[in-house]
Amino acid sequence: xxxxxxxxxxxxxxxxxxxxxxxxxxxxxxxxxxxxxxxxxxxxxxxxxxxxxxxxxxxxxxxxxxxxxxxxxxxxxxxxxxxxxxxxxxxxxxxxxxxxxxxxxxxxxxxxxxxxxxxxxxxxxxxxxxxxxxxxxxxxxxxxxxxxxxxxxxxxxxxxxxxxxxxxxxxxxxxxxxxxxxxxxxxxxxxxxxxxxxxxxxxxxxxxxxxxxxxxxxxxxxxxxxxxxxxxxxxxxxxxxxxxxxxxxxxxxxxxxxxxxxxxxxxxxxxxxxxxxxxxxxxxxxxxxxxxxxxxxxxxxxx
Amino acid sequence: xxxxxxxxxxxxxxxxxxxxxxxxxxxxxxxxxxxxxxxxxxxxxxxxxxxxxxxxxxxxxxxxxxxxxxxxxxxxxxxxxxxxxxxxxxxxxxxxxxxxxxxxxxxxxxxxxxxxxxxxxxxxxxxxxxxxxxxxxxxxxxxxxxxxxxxxxxxxxxxxxxxxxxxxxxxxxxxxxxxxxxxxxxxxxxxxxxxxxxxxxxxxxxxxxxxxxxxxxxxx
Numbered sequence: 158x159x160x161x162x163x164x165x166x167x168x169x170x171x172x173x174x175x176x177x178x179x180x181x182x183x184x185x186x187x188x189x190x191x192x193x194x195x196x197x198x199x200x201x202x203x204x205x206x207x208x209x210x211x212x213x214x215x216x217x218x219x220x221x222x223x224x225x226x227x228x229x230x231x232x233x234x235x236x237x238x239x240x241x242x243x244x245x246x247x248x249x250x251x252x253x254x255x256x257x258x259x260x261x262x263x264x265x266x267x268x269x270x271x272x273x274x275x276x277x278x279x280x281x282x283x284x285x286x287x288x289x290x291x292x293x294x295x296x297x298x299x300x301x302x303x304x305x306x307x308x309x310x311x312x313x314x315x316x317x318x319x320x321x322x323x324x325x326x327x328x329x330x331x332x333x334x335x336x337x338x339x340x341x342x343x344x345x346x347x348x349x350x351x352x353x354x355x356x357x358x359x360x361x362x363x364x365x366x367x368x369x370x371x372x373x374x375x376x377x378x379x380x381x382x383x384x385x386x387x388x389x390x391x392x393x394x395x396x397x398x399x400x401x402x403x404x405x406x407x408x409x410x411x412x413x414x415x416x417x418x419x420x421x422x423x424x425x426x427x428x429x430x431x432x433x434x435x436x437x438x439x440x441x442x443x444x445x446x447x448x449x450x451x452x453x454x455x456x457x458x459x460x
Numbered sequence: 461x462x463x464x465x466x467x468x469x470x471x472x473x474x475x476x477x478x479x480x481x482x483x484x485x486x487x488x489x490x491x492x493x494x495x496x497x498x499x500x501x502x503x504x505x506x507x508x509x510x511x512x513x514x515x516x517x518x519x520x521x522x523x524x525x526x527x528x529x530x531x532x533x534x535x536x537x538x539x540x541x542x543x544x545x546x547x548x549x550x551x552x553x554x555x556x557x558x559x560x561x562x563x564x565x566x567x568x569x570x571x572x573x574x575x576x577x578x579x580x581x582x583x584x585x586x587x588x589x590x591x592x593x594x595x596x597x598x599x600x601x602x603x604x605x606x607x608x609x610x611x612x613x614x615x616x617x618x619x620x621x622x623x624x625x626x627x628x629x630x631x632x633x634x635x636x637x638x639x640x641x642x643x644x645x646x647x648x649x650x651x652x653x654x655x656x657x658x659x660x661x662x663x664x665x666x667x668x669x670x671x672x673x674x675x676x677x678x679x680x
Binding site: 270271274275294297298332335336340341353354355356360363364366367368369 | 535536539540544547625627629635638639641642643645647
C-alpha cells in the first residue's frame with residue numbers, strides 16, 4: 158500500500174514538473190510572439206524601403222528577420238530585464254531602429270567581446286551592437302558604422318579605496334573583459350597593474366564585490382550600470398580614453414555599412430537618439446545628451 | 461600555412477607561459493586527485509557504515525556538480541562567505557577534488573575486482589584492516605585500474621581548460637590562447653596551437669600509463 162502511494166506521489170511530481178516545464182515554454186513562445194509582433198507591426202505600417210536585389214538589405218527583407226549580436230550583461234546598453242526576461246538597452250533600441258527601417262523583425266543573440274567578431278565573420282549574426290569600440294585592429298576584420306555613441310574610459314573602485322586614478326593602479330589587481338580595448342589600454346597606461354581578464358563584466362563586478370580584485374576599468378556607461386546595482390562603488394580617475402562605439406558589419410559589405418550608418422544618423426537628427434539616450438543613460442548620470450559628432454575616420458584615427 | 465607559423469613565432473612567449481601554467485595546474489590537481497581519491501575509496505569500502513556514507517557523500521557532491529559551477533562556488537562563493545581563497549587554491553582544489561571523486565570510484569571498482577576472499581583471508585591471518593588494505597588489496601586494486609586512472613588523468617588535463625575560462629582568470633594555455641586570439645583574430649591558427657599544447661600533455665600521460673600498464677599489469 159505505502160509502495161503504491163509512493164509511486165503515485167512520484168508520478169504526480171513528475172507530471173507537475175512536466176506541466177511546469179511546458180507552461181514555461183509556452184510563456185516563452187507568447188513573449189516572443191508578442192514582442193516580435195509589436196516590432197514587426199511598427200515596421201509594416203510604414204512602407205518598407207526597396208533595395209536592389211542581392212544586397213544584404215534585400216536578403217534580410219526576404220528572410221523577414223535580422224539577427225543582431227548584443228551584450229546580455231551590460232546594463233544599460235544590452236541586458237536581460239530581470240522581470241520580463243526581455244533583452245533591453247541602448248544598443249537593443251538602436252538595433253530595433255535598424256530592423257524597423259528594413260521592415261523586419263529583430264532577433265537578439267548574446268555576443269560577448271571574445272566571440273562577436275567571429276560570429277559576424279561566420280554569418281551567425283548580421284549585425285553587432287555590443288558596446289564595441291571602433292579601432293583599427295578590428296577595422297581590418299569587419300566594417301564599422303559611423304560612431305553612434307561616445308563612451309569614456311574610467312575606473313571603478315570600492316567606496317573606501319585609495320585608488321584615485323590610473324597612476325595608482327601599479328601592483329593592484331585590475332579586472333576588464335578579455336578581448337576588450339581596455340586590455341590593451343591598461344597594458345600601455347598601467348603596465349605594472351596585475352590584470353585579471355574574464356569573459357563578462359558581471360564577473361568583474363562579482364570579483365570586485367568579493368574582494369578578489371581592487372578595480373575595474375572600462376567604459377563609463379558600463380561602470381554606471383554597476384553603480385546602479387551597487388551604490389557603495391565609486392568611479393574615479395580622469396577620462397582615460399575616448400571610446401567611439403560603432404555597429405559591426407561583415408567585412409566588405411559597404412552597402413549595408415552605409416545603410417546602417419544612414420539609419421543611425423537619421424535617428425540622431427530627428428530626436429529618436431536623444432530619447433533613447435535619456436531613457437537608458439541620461440537619467441542615471443545626469444549628463445546632457447549629445448549625439449556623437451565624430452566621424453568613422455576620426456574614430457579610427459584614435460587608435 | 462604561413463599564418464600558422466607566424467602565430468606561433470610571434471606569440472610563443474604567451475602560449476608557452478600558458479602551457480607551463482597548465483602543467484602546474486594539472487600537476488598539483490593530479491596529486492590532490494590521487495591522494496584524496498585513495499582516501500575516499502578507503503572510506504567507501506571501510507567496514508564501518510558512517511565512513512561509507514562520508515565517502516559516498518563526497519563522491520556524489522563532487523561527481524554530480526559541473527566543474528565550472530564548482531569553480532564559481534569555491535572561488536566566488538567562499539570569498540563572499542569571508543574565506544579569502546586564492547585563485548590558484550580554488551582552481552587546483554576544484555579540479556583535484558572533482559577528479560578525486562572519479563578516482564575514488566575507479567579504485568573502489570578495482571578493490572571489488574580483487575575479491576572478498578582475499579580480504580577475509582588476510583583478516584583471518586591476523587592482519588588488521590588498514591594493513592590488509594595497504595599491503596594486500598590496494599596494490600592489486602591500483603594495478604587493475606591503471607588504464608582507468610590513465611583515462612581520468614587525460615580527462616583532467618582537458619578539464620583544466622575549464623579553469624582557464626572561468627572567472628578565476630588563471631593565465632593557463634586556453635586563457636593565453638584566447639588573449640592571443642583577441643588581438644590577432646587568427647582563431648583557427650591560435651587554437652590549433654592550443655590543441656597541440658594539450659595534445660603534448662595528454663600524449664605524455666598516455667605513454668606513462670602504457671609503461672605502467674606493461675610493468676605492473678596483472679595478467680589473468
